[in-house]
Amino acid sequence: MIKTILELIRNLFKKPMTVRFPHEQIEMPEGFRGEHAYEIDKCISCGLCCKICPNRAIEMIDAPQKDRDKYPKTYPRIDLGKCCFCGFCEDICPTDALKLTKNVYLSTFDSESVIKEPIEK
């Protein structure tokens, strides 16, 4: 009984455990699986990322008409709504063209921005 009372009164004067987001934040470690970062110049269009994805979130599409000469092959389009952020596409890519960054602030009201195109239109 006394132990409970002392414990609770002591908690009143200690700093609380809560991290007051967004004013303060816990630092995210390296290797956190967040949003994808795709470098098209390293990509060789092997299509392995599309085949390994467990949720079929990656689709290989052609480049838009105006970039067809520079980028003739197919490139991955990632649907972040279906993605489970497992990191298999990053692991299997032979040229390190697809990496996962630490960005987790992906909530949006705009359904267009959920799909990541390989080449900006």
Add this chain to the structure above:
Amino acid sequence: MSEKNPTAYELLFGPAHPGSGNFSVRLKVEGEEVTSARADPGYLHRGFEKLMEYRNRMQNSILSDRVCVFEALNWNLIHAQAVDELTGEDIPEKARYIRVLMAELSRIQSHLIWYGATSMGLGFDTGFKVAFGYRDYILDIFELVTGGRVYPAGYICPGGVRRDLPDSAKDKIRGVLGKTREMLRKCESFEKTTLQYRTKGVGILDRGDALRLGATGPIARASGVSSDVRSDDPYEIYPELDFEIPVRDEGDAYARCIVGRQEIRESIKIVEQVLERMPEGKLDPIKPKLANKIPEGEVYVRNEIARGEAGIYMKSIGEESPYRCKIRGPSLLHMIPVLEHLLKGAQIADVPAIYWSLNICPADMDR
């Protein structure tokens, strides 16, 4: 001629209820006493066993952490063990140590959730908030090692682990163990005014019933059945580790809570031993591969997860995906026979105490 009893009614301790999880129990009540209870499972069926038949082994290890979210790493481990037995691969020594380390940390945080949920069911709000607060430190370790706080995305995969431990992990884990000891000290100091008068003598499961109805894990150990897969049928590096199995005789809800707390203590001992004995050296990360066939065969593996004994039966006919993968969760037997047996004759006020002290997870029952 039947007489209608005016004090008899039916109460749904149901899915849309702040006191239960995704599970419903229909109680037939007379006055304040429950005359019979019928469990109503199936709200969380997602079809894992069928989903696993269409994915290869690495994709399945991602699915396996969603079987029960509270102990994701334990389910990863058992699935990886099933595939490893079929392929017969050699797992590097350091990978075995890392697997046990993560599985034990996952067990600790699952028991903290158990304590928090039991406190919430009894109306002790402080225990709930403090337990979930201290669990967050363990989730920070998961974030550092596996890359995700709650879903480790198949970190323990067939062949070892997906990535090596980062350099700063060992010191951070020791710090977290200190915080967990602090939490245990707080649980003990809160006990007299909150847990004892609600759980002593409530929901007694005696030894014969525990064996007959199929209880496993901490619940059976609180009723005098001294069995633990980690010592009866050891796997990974458990034969080399030194730990005890807490057993109590009374079989009431209080004994179950005490066994849960002592298991956290034993898990802390195991983690310290693993950190000391872990071999040095670098591990290569395991990358997913396509067209990676599993050799033919069938195997049944069992493991001790936080809630009891879990098992996976896997049969392969030489393709990338298993032909059949059956998942045995410990909660099926706890939720239907054991719960209905214990609720008969209980008071309504004791229903949350009995329900939460059984540590049930609707997810690994419905799969």
Add this chain to the structure above:
Amino acid sequence: MMMWINILLIPVIAFIAIVVGLLYAGIDRVLAARMQERVGPPLTQPFLDVYKLLIKQNIIPGKSVKWLFNSMPVVCLASTLIILFYLPFGGFDPLLGDNGDLILVLYLLIVPALAMVIAGLSSGSPYASVGAQRKMIMMMSYEFPLAITVVSIAWLLTTSEIPDPFSLQAVTGNPVWGLVGPLGLLGLILQLLVLLFVTPGELGRIPFDVSEASQEIAGGVLVEYSGRNLALFYLANAVKAVVFVSVIIALFFPYGLGVTGWAGILADSLLFFIKLFLLLFVGSTFIRVAMSRFRITQVVYVYWIPSVLVSLTGLLLMLVDTLL
């Protein structure tokens, strides 16, 4: 003439009581959160909660008795506020003069609880019926030590030959601590402890919130209420805390600062609010954080056996003291 001014002041005092009650509810949440090692909501959270409830839809279940269902929240809030007008509040004399005394206050304290019981029974849901039955049992339990304590104070005033011992003027004009010797002092402290223990039962907080046990019976008495009706119950809960602690202050700590004039009235009001917050912290917030809920059988046992025994011991000590 004074009567008419007092009657015009009734809405003002009611409004101040509601604001103080909600402010205390906010402080209670922040202090409870700090004791649980977390940051709580902002202090104005209860005001935002009432505002949110008022703009939501008011759903009336089909199986309920509609006129009872809709009128009970109003009865609950109104009866809670009425008690305030018979008590000295914030340094002022009771608004309705000496038309009411302690016996009337004790009777009026039952009405809000009765309104909640009728509200639960008229909801047409089995959870609400279970909650209402439990609340009735709890009412029968805590009235016993409460009555013993109040009657023992009045008995003390009678033996000290103070006229009209049940009226509130007599109680507040003669603080009880000055009327007893050392043994009686111990007796009075026991009575104060019993009253502080009755406070969470009266207000329906943990460890005695069996009737609104959300984890067992999904909200209990108030399970079918929503919108404006629920907002009125919420306000009634907040004001009841102020009212009950005002009763305790009137019985045990009716001290003022003794300064006259406008500064005196302001200082007395401030002192009253500080006493209110301290007693509510001990009687409501701290107990809520430190304990878990009792079963209904344990509630009856705790109120009828230990509390009554302590109260009767206090009365015995006071009796012995006057004989010496």
